[in-house]
Amino acid sequence: AQKITQTQPGMFVQEKEAVTLDCTYDTSDPSYGLFWYKQPSSGEMIFLIYQGSYDQQNATEGRYSLNFQKARKSANLVISASQLGDSAMYFCAMRAKAAGNKLTFGGGTRVLVKP
Amino acid sequence: DAEITQSPRHKITETGRQVTLACHQTWNHNNMFWYRQDLGHGLRLIHYSYGVQDTNKGEVSDGYSVSRSNTEDLPLTLESAASSQTSVYFCASSERGLPFAQYFGPGTRLTVL
Numbered sequence: 574a575q576k577i578t579q580t581q582p583g584m585f586v587q588e589k590e591a592v593t594l595d596c597t598y599d600t601s602d603p604s605y606g607l608f609w610y611k612q613p614s615s616g617e618m619i620f621l622i623y624q625g626s627y628d629q630q631n632a633t634e635g636r637y638s639l640n641f642q643k644a645r646k647s648a649n650l651v652i653s654a655s656q657l658g659d660s661a662m663y664f665c666a667m668r669a670k671a672a673g674n675k676l677t678f679g680g681g682t683r684v685l686v687k688p
Numbered sequence: 689d690a691e692i693t694q695s696p697r698h699k700i701t702e703t704g705r706q707v708t709l710a711c712h713q714t715w716n717h718n719n720m721f722w723y724r725q726d727l728g729h730g731l732r733l734i735h736y737s738y739g740v741q742d743t744n745k746g747e748v749s750d751g752y753s754v755s756r757s758n759t760e761d762l763p764l765t766l767e768s769a770a771s772s773q774t775s776v777y778f779c780a781s782s783e784r785g786l787p788f789a790q791y792f793g794p795g796t797r798l799t800v801l
């Protein structure tokens with residue numbers, strides 16, 4: 574079975590600073606993908622970034638980067654130069670190849686960016 | 689532009705009524721999913737489909753059903769609505785395979801009185 578754990582229920586970050594959101598996962602499947610989604614107060618789920626288990630480099634997408642530590646089974650999201658619009662709920666999710674195309678979500682971390 | 693839509697966006701119904709939530713995607717994705725989101729539970733998978741005529745139960749499928757008669761649509765039916773089914777419902781779709789993310793619809797807020 575797959576499991577995703579996000580241990581930070583909420584956090585504050587100062588505008589223009591970087592913030593790291595923790596995500597640990599558990600799977601016995603060697604082939605899997607990790608995804609991060611953003612859910613602003615308006616409610617929609619927005620895909621941010623993807624990391625594959627066989628990817629040699631950490632994924633980056635603009636101000637988002639993924640600190641992937643395979644041996645520790647962690648896939649932390651780093652948001653650089655935080656903006657007020659980054660205030661949202663952030664979800665880590667995993668899809669293991671053996672589980673088909675289903676995603677397993679963590680409980681989420683709420684980020685509030687302070688001006 | 690391709691998109692995924694849900695209707696209605698808000699629905700209030702009474703206990704015992706049958707309710708159908710619509711999901712329509714123009715991505716031409718084979719995979720479609722229904723989730724519910726509740727405080728304290730995150731997103732939980734209700735049903736999913738990997739193609740036309742294919743449907744599968746997720747972790748919280750009791751009281752829900754889906755059917756897939758074409759690629760674009762996966763309606764979710766609550767056979768006899770219960771107050772415990774008050775939630776926000778999200779539909780999502782994706783291409784097959786690991787690198788491909790699921791893309792979500794805007795959600796439907798359902799209240800069962």
